[in-house]
Amino acid sequence: MGKKTLMTGNEAIAEAAVQAGCRHFFGYPITPQSEIPEYLSKRFPEVGGCFLQAESEIASIYMVFGAAGAGARVMTSSSSPGISLMQEGISYISAAELPCVIVNVMRGGPGLGGIQPSQSDYFQATKGGGHGDYHVLVLAPSTVQEAADLMMEAFDLADKYRNPVMILGDGFLGQMIEPVEFKHMSSTDRPARDWTITGAKGRAQNVVKSLYLKPDVLEQHNLGLHRKYQKMIKNERRVEAYLTEDAQIIIVAFGMAARIAKTAIKILREKDIKAGLVRPITLFPFPYQTLERVAEKVDNLLVVEMNLGQMIEDVKLGVCGKAEVHFYGRVGGMVPNYDEIVADVEKIVKESR
Amino acid sequence: MKKVFERPKSMYPVSTHYCPGCGHGIVHRLIAETIDELGILERTVGVAPVGCSVLLYNYLNCDMYEAAHGRAPAIATGCKRVHPELVVFTYQGDGDLASIGTAEIIHAAARGEKITTIFINNAIYGMTGGQMAPTTLIGQKTTTSPFGRTSKDTGYPLRVSEILATIDGAAYVERVAVNDPKNVMRAKKAIKKAFKTQMKDLGFSLVEVLSQCPTPWRMSPRDAIKWVEEKMMPYYPLGEFKSPKREG
Numbered sequence: 001m002g003k004k005t006l007m008t009g010n011e012a013i014a015e016a017a018v019q020a021g022c023r024h025f026f027g028y029p030i031t032p033q034s035e036i037p038e039y040l041s042k043r044f045p046e047v048g049g050c051f052l053q054a055e056s057e058i059a060s061i062y063m064v065f066g067a068a069g070a071g072a073r074v075m076t077s078s079s080s081p082g083i084s085l086m087q088e089g090i091s092y093i094s095a096a097e098l099p100c101v102i103v104n105v106m107r108g109g110p111g112l113g114g115i116q117p118s119q120s121d122y123f124q125a126t127k128g129g130g131h132g133d134y135h136v137l138v139l140a141p142s143t144v145q146e147a148a149d150l151m152m153e154a155f156d157l158a159d160k161y162r163n164p165v166m167i168l169g170d171g172f173l174g175q176m177i178e179p180v181e182f183k184h185m186s187s188t189d190r191p192a193r194d195w196t197i198t199g200a201k202g203r204a205q206n207v208v209k210s211l212y213l214k215p216d217v218l219e220q221h222n223l224g225l226h227r228k229y230q231k232m233i234k235n236e237r238r239v240e241a242y243l244t245e246d247a248q249i250i251i252v253a254f255g256m257a258a259r260i261a262k263t264a265i266k267i268l269r270e271k272d273i274k275a276g277l278v279r280p281i282t283l284f285p286f287p288y289q290t291l292e293r294v295a296e297k298v299d300n301l302l303v304v305e306m307n308l309g310q311m312i313e314d315v316k317l318g319v320c321g322k323a324e325v326h327f328y329g330r331v332g333g334m335v336p337n338y339d340e341i342v343a344d345v346e347k348i349v350k351e352s353r
Numbered sequence: 354m355k356k357v358f359e360r361p362k363s364m365y366p367v368s369t370h371y372c373p374g375c376g377h378g379i380v381h382r383l384i385a386e387t388i389d390e391l392g393i394l395e396r397t398v399g400v401a402p403v404g405c406s407v408l409l410y411n412y413l414n415c416d417m418y419e420a421a422h423g424r425a426p427a428i429a430t431g432c433k434r435v436h437p438e439l440v441v442f443t444y445q446g447d448g449d450l451a452s453i454g455t456a457e458i459i460h461a462a463a464r465g466e467k468i469t470t471i472f473i474n475n476a477i478y479g480m481t482g483g484q485m486a487p488t489t490l491i492g493q494k495t496t497t498s499p500f501g502r503t504s505k506d507t508g509y510p511l512r513v514s515e516i517l518a519t520i521d522g523a524a525y526v527e528r529v530a531v532n533d534p535k536n537v538m539r540a541k542k543a544i545k546k547a548f549k550t551q552m553k554d555l556g557f558s559l560v561e562v563l564s565q566c567p568t569p570w571r572m573s574p575r576d577a578i579k580w581v582e583e584k585m586m587p588y589y590p591l592g593e594f595k596s597p598k599r600e601g
Binding site: 024026050052054055056058059060062063064065066067068069070071072074088089092197198199200201202204205206207208209210211 | 396419420424432436459460
């Protein structure tokens, strides 16, 4: 494309998938992400893609399993309750080491919850979500442009590690309109996939599976997955540090919460409070080392989330007792206002004097 | 000397893990013979979900997926949509297809998904040790209906073929059995017809096979065959419930 277009986050995510060479989508409607399947149902016929609305999120994720096993660049998208339904399949896909991209445009929970934005699926996304010892790679964009960029890259990361990659956004990002430019993909070359299901022509049978009945064999399989996650931790940690060099207090936030925190930081600096931001872009792998470093320079960190304290657990692991970790969160679809963050920071700074 | 019987090329030269008198081995062989006769080994893909037959890939040498419980039709759909030129079949038991996987099978049929399902109905959960299945007959004793299934508490056994035959996207639906040589021959014919239905792009095809499961039934293999004939066939009548519209 190469030129700026106004798009919602959901549309940008969908177009980015097309640009990245994704030609298979399986999903089920749910607010606030339905614009992704709607966009692709129109767009895929233009590029020879396959759009299929499944009977449920459960069926969607197993269609993704089938298509990924067959070697396709494939994705699904949903929102919190739908992603819960997919967890069984995500566990199977992780175990069978199939590459795919899963978009979660989060809404408030638990249960049916609401349809307004939330970040309350952090635990589910970063700690496994389904049964068994596994991780998906989790990317958390905070602008429409970043959502498009990360979406395109997500397919390459999925191929690189033969692992599901999750784009973790929220209803705010999905619905908001911003200018976006689609980066030119130098190549959509993919790594060799000799393990895929294509029909056993001129070679031995391929089997896509996750059952290992012998415990010593399953242990080796688990250890193999673990080594892969260690590689992700080593190579893929990403974080934005904003005005952290001279900061006296650090706000830690991801996605939309981080964006609001930036506005709060500008206001705080006008009030002579040097605040900075650490924004994890990869939530798994989590940038613990960055937090360890900043914790040596400040006495206080404030974690801001649109939940009641989930990422804060990882922040505390990174900080490791070197500084005080405070929390401010709004839930249920309520979005924290920058004023609220400013007031909370002022209170922390005052009390620590 | 003329060779009159040999192992299908599509089967590995191994013995199965199935109990004596089990129907799975027979049906595996019928599928292998079908693949051989149609000359499609290099483009056939099987999907075997949770159940005794989850290890089907140890016996058939085509490409295969192992599936979660009930989800084989969704996986087969994903594969077929990527590779329409492949011949994709699922191999599912009654707990898998008629209980946990009802949504997936109904909607695969509704979409007219060009896949073939081989549905093994033995009226019980075999692998987990003989619990009540959605196809367990009224009065039948299982480990979770120890006094016999009652309609008052657990309703009625599902007739899957009859249900699926009402769906427009289902091109071919037949119920067969593997209780005697005559019915085994008929079962083979039906499986081949189902594969051909897919290869002609006519829509979804399913063959339901009434099968013996002697160990969880607590019967000898001989009594199990008798039970299929005397108890199962009256409730689950054999026959073609939906015929493909165009036949070549």
